[in-house]
Amino acid sequence: MNAEVTVGGAGAVILVVAAAVVLLRLRRTRLTRGSGTLREPVTRLTRVPREPLSAVFRGGLRARIEETFASGRFCVLLGGPGTGKTHLAAAYARDCRAPVVWVTADPARAFAELAEAGADAGLAWVDSLDDALVVFDDATDPDALTRWLPARARVLVTTTVPDFEILGGTVPVGGFTQPEAVGFLSARSGHDADEAALDVVRELGCLPLALAQAGGVLRQQGLSFASYLDRVPHTPPLEREPGEAHPACVEDTTLAALATAAARDSRAQGVAEVLALLAAGGVRRELAHRIGPDPVAVDAALHGLAEASLAEFDVPGELVSTHRLTRRAILGRLHGEERLAPALDRAFDVLEGPTADLADHTAALWRHFRALPSAELGPRLGRMLRLRRRSVDELVASGAAAQARALGREVLADHEAYLPPDHEDTTLAAESLRRAGAQRVEPAPSRHGRRARR
Numbered sequence: 001m002n003a004e005v006t007v008g009g010a011g012a013v014i015l016v017v018a019a020a021v022v023l024l025r026l027r028r029t030r031l032t033r034g035s036g037t038l039r040e041p042v043t044r045l046t047r048v049p050r051e052p053l054s055a056v057f058r059g060g061l062r063a064r065i066e067e068t069f070a071s072g073r074f075c076v077l078l079g080g081p082g083t084g085k086t087h088l089a090a091a092y093a094r095d096c097r098a099p100v101v102w103v104t105a106d107p108a109r110a111f112a113e114l115a116e117a118g119a120d121a122g123l124a125w126v127d128s129l130d131d132a133l134v135v136f137d138d139a140t141d142p143d144a145l146t147r148w149l150p151a152r153a154r155v156l157v158t159t160t161v162p163d164f165e166i167l168g169g170t171v172p173v174g175g176f177t178q179p180e181a182v183g184f185l186s187a188r189s190g191h192d193a194d195e196a197a198l199d200v201v202r203e204l205g206c207l208p209l210a211l212a213q214a215g216g217v218l219r220q221q222g223l224s225f226a227s228y229l230d231r232v233p234h235t236p237p238l239e240r241e242p243g244e245a246h247p248a249c250v251e252d253t254t255l256a257a258l259a260t261a262a263a264r265d266s267r268a269q270g271v272a273e274v275l276a277l278l279a280a281g282g283v284r285r286e287l288a289h290r291i292g293p294d295p296v297a298v299d300a301a302l303h304g305l306a307e308a309s310l311a312e313f314d315v316p317g318e319l320v321s322t323h324r325l326t327r328r329a330i331l332g333r334l335h336g337e338e339r340l341a342p343a344l345d346r347a348f349d350v351l352e353g354p355t356a357d358l359a360d361h362t363a364a365l366w367r368h369f370r371a372l373p374s375a376e377l378g379p380r381l382g383r384m385l386r387l388r389r390r391s392v393d394e395l396v397a398s399g400a401a402a403q404a405r406a407l408g409r410e411v412l413a414d415h416e417a418y419l420p421p422d423h424e425d426t427t428l429a430a431e432s433l434r435r436a437g438a439q440r441v442e443p444a445p446s447r448h449g450r451r452a453r454r
Contacts (some may be wrong), residue, residue: 175206188215
């Protein structure tokens with residue numbers, strides 16, 4: 001018997017036990033073919049990425065995961081961004097015959113959202129299942145995660161943070177080996193490998209993500225391996241963040257892939273930019289349809305981005321997400337071309353109606369919004385703060401009162417920091433906080449050193 005449960009972002013409270021009752025009824029049907037048995041593809045591994053085109057099995061790493069679990073409950077896949085950790089974990093999860101819980105983006109926050117709905121009970125339920133697997137994808141804070149570790153279930157962590165090695169059972173994940181990389185690039189591009197293919201592989205550091213994007217450009221533009229590196233845009237390198245020791249041309253590869261996708265479908269660039277601005281945990285497909293007036297056309301653009309390895313769908317196709325390096329390159333271009341403000345306007349439009357995961361998406365937009373210059377920030381401030389207040393109210397409506405109170409205090413402080421004293425919007429923020437069951441806090445001093453009017 002199998003259960004597949006997802007814990008997502010802080011925008012929605014997921015009742016683990018209730019979901020389990022439903023999902024436990026979903027069985028993987030076995031099909032007999034010849035003398036063996038084949039399982040149907042799992043259809044309820046929400047948020048677990050689909051298998052990419054021309055996927056590399058990476059048998060050595062899969063064996064290391066098995067060996068690590070044979071000697072303990074914890075396995076940490078540690079490596080830089082773009083090395084394929086998530087897809088390695090996803091492949092293991094898709095093949096796992098045990099119940100799977102997949103937690104994305106911010107594991108501690110995601111489990112914390114379940115507190116009022118019985119997170120501890122949910123963890124106890126996970127531990128009651130035979131050989132359950134909990135995957136914490138893209139974990140960043142080992143201290144925050146510790147409280148939410150199950151007592152019996154196996155735990156698989158993907159991370160760029162070496163501190164997670166304290167859990168034990170670490171499996172280093174680098175790029176492909178050169179033979180794997182050349183074979184993968186050849187399969188994705190549709191070209192026979194030659195000496196120039198090895199040059200491309202070396203230039204891209206054997207990173208699976210970059211190779212997948214390069215392969216799409218080579219295939220769609222009909223370029224040779226020898227000409228590819230001369231055709232990618234050479235943009236100023238972005239400032240590196242800790243743990244991001246990837247080759248400088250990785251961002252160039254992403255931009256080349258996006259330009260190619262946009263040449264085939266004019267909607268692709270705008271769709272990719274909005275995806276990059278919204279929550280890192282992914283965007284529900286029905287929400288992404290709001291990016292354009294025609295959902296069918298948006299769907300076509302999404303599939304074009306997925307074909308170019310600029311986005312990916314989960315197993316049932318309900319969620320679309322982008323890799324952090326892809327988001328980084330797209331956001332870097334928006335900043336460099338001074339187009340962040342109009343891109344934010346498009347994202348605001350997407351969130352206008354009822355929105356699942358609103359708090360997560362709004363939190364992402366808030367981070368980008370604060371990077372705007374004052375001249376562009378001021379005209380958008382009212383709309384941004386209104387989204388922040390809606391996030392508090394929707395958390396209250398979903399029953400996540402503790403989260404609503406924490407966010408409500410933060411939102412009220414931001415209103416007081418950005419708006420003039422006694423502004424009507426600040427009163428609305430205080431009312432949202434009261435609906436969350438908290439008393440109004442004292443006005444906070446301006447943290448931003450500036451005020452802006454709507």
